[in-house]
Amino acid sequence: MSFIPTILSTRKIQVTTLEALDIQGVKLLQEDYISTEHLTFDLSKVNEYVLFTSQNAVKSVISQGYREVLNKKPALCVGIKTKELLEENGWEVKAWAHYAKELAPIIVQNYTDNTITFFSGSIRRDLLPDAFRANGVVFNEFTVYQTVLNPLKNEHKIDGLCFYSPSAIESYLQQNSITTEVCFCIGDTTAEPLKGVTQNIVIAKQPTVEATLQACVDYYK
Structure with a gap:
């Protein structure tokens, strides 16, 4: 009988995503x-451009009724999704x-003459704000969602793990x-938090959930 690896995804995958992939070679x-929780915020001053670094920030803004106000502003963002x-x-x-x-x-190269409003999560790196301050980019920031760790004990024998954020790694390693x-x-x-923990790291060709799962399937083919 051929080997079928067992993989633990540290987030639940949408059915439509799974249907679009051929994952028959692994047990998922x-x-x-x-998890994430939307944080209420008082939208005061909004600058010329709006900046989002995750879908969660966009969803929080929309859920609180700010879409029609904010989608008139041109956007800058991280991630194809x-x-x-x-x-x-819009x-x-x-x-x-x-x-x-x-x-x-x-x-920094194209928007230093513009002002930016950054919608972020409770856990974020300082990379963008530090770059803005170092280069005189005027910005303000609203924290619009909170990341909550859900450290679960894994009781299964697994061959691989799929991680989609540093927070998920932190949560997993707690138990x-x-x-x-x-x-x-x-x-x-x-991948950064795994350095010093393991050398068995495979990084997806694109930073999407689909590409991460595909990297897993390709690895075991």
């Missing part, structure tokens, strides 16, 4: 190791990149250890 387990969600909801996306570290120089498992990561930023 799914648990949500983090964030870009698609913004465009579906925004014009002027610039985007797969990673914040790629978007920062684009903004579990990583030994021989191969870790499939959505991107470089997600």
Whole structure:
């Protein structure tokens, strides 16, 4: 009987995403190791451009009734899925990149004469704000969602793990250890907390959930 690896995805995958992929070569387990909660905020001053670094920030803004106010502002964003969600909801996306570290120089080069309102989560890196301050980019920031860890004990023998954020790794490691498992990561930023924990790291070709799962399937073919 051929080997069928067991993979744990640290977030539950939408059915439509699974249907679009051929994952017959692996047994996929799914648990949500983090969740997000929308934070209420008082939308005071909004600058010329709006900046989103995740779909969660867009969803929070929309859920609180600010779409019609904000989608008149041109947008900057991180992630192809964030870009698609913004465009579906009426925004014009002027610039985007797969990673914040790629978007920062684009903004510094092209938008230093503009002002930006940044909608972020409770756990975020300082990369963009630091780049703005260092280069005189005027911005303000609203924290619009909170990341909540959900550390679950894994009771299954698994061969691989799919991670989509550093927070999910932090959550997983609170109750579990990583030994021989191969870790499939959505991107470089997600992989960083695993350095010193394991060398068995595979980074997806694109920073999307689909590409992460595809990397997993390809690895075991």
